[in-house]
Amino acid sequence: MKLIGSTTSPYVRRIRILLGEDPYEFVNLDIYGEGRDELRRNNPALKIPMIEDDGQELFDSRIIARYLSAKQNRDPLTWDQENQLTLVDAANDSAVTLLLSKKSGVDVDADIMFFNLQRERIMTTLRTLAAQVDDGGFETWDYPAICLYCLVDWLDFRDIVDFSGVESLVAFRDARKDKPWVAQTDPRQNQTV
Ligand SMILES: N[C@@H](CCC(=O)N[C@@H](CS)C(=O)NCC(=O)O)C(=O)O
CATH class of the missing domain: 3.40.30.10 (Glutaredoxin)
Incomplete structure (x- = not known):
């Protein structure tokens, strides 16, 4: 493979x-x-x-x-797990868009409809994911939890969002740093881009 x-x-x-x-x-x-x-x-x-x-x-x-x-x-993902994944991906896709725009020299903090929509989506999805973390929805180290971990750690690494109000996500990340293959895949090591 x-x-x-x-x-x-x-x-x-x-x-x-x-x-x-x-x-x-x-x-x-x-x-x-x-x-x-x-x-x-x-x-x-x-x-x-x-x-x-x-x-x-x-x-x-x-x-x-x-x-x-x-x-x-x-086991295949349940419908609720599929929804978790969709929320993680929604935030991740919008954050990648912001990063690429930033790298292209665009002011992503400007009051422009396109960037307002991305920022709004990132915060609505992160708030929902944080509430799910608080309710125990990501306790098992399954694929959605792995994806959430990778999202939160990447947002922190790229300094793209303010975690105020969604601190549970940072706590979720911090409590899982010792999971298998997490340290070996840290984006802060061996960076290409
Ligand atoms: N839906 C895709 C998204 C993958 C994605 O956006 N990857 C980024 C890198 S983090 C990429 O290749 N971006 C290239 C581009 O947007 O031009 C997936 O889940 O694999």
């Missing part, structure tokens, strides 16, 4: 944690720099992660996770 990604992407990190001990080749690319041609050759959607396994290519972390979970004989 080959995983194409980067050490900084929260979407790639969740797959690396899910893969755990499974043997695979990790292709660590700078997708906005010298690794872009390699990305173009492998994924027309021009996003990471993607995997190739026994001739099967898979794009998108959600699909990759479904594939790996089936291979690892894990």
Whole structure:
């Protein structure tokens, strides 16, 4: 199995944690720099992660996770877990948009409809996720919990949001730093982008 990604992407990190001990080749690319041609050759959607396994290519972390979970004989996600994942992804996608805009020299704090919508979505989803954490909804270290961990740690690493009012998310992250493969996949190490 080959995983194409980067050490900084929260979407790639969740797959690396899910893969755990499974043997695979990790292709660590700078997708906005010298690794872009390699990305173009492998994924027309021009996003990471993607995997190739026994001739099967898979794009998108959600699909990759479904594939790996089936291979690892894990139960499929319940509808509530699917919703948790959708909320995590909604916040994550908007935060990636803000980061890329920032890197492009755009003032993302400006009172502009597009950025207001992203910031609003990030806070509504984070508040809902924090309430679920408070209610014990992320107690089990399952795929949605792994994704939430990767999101919160990445938001902190990139300094994209103010965690005021959603401190439970930081506490959730801090209490899980010793989970398997979390330290080894810390985006602060071996950064490419
Ligand atoms: N829905 C995708 C999102 C993946 C994603 O947005 N990855 C970012 C890196 S963190 C990316 O490749 N961005 C490239 C771009 O937006 O041009 C997934 O779950 O795999």
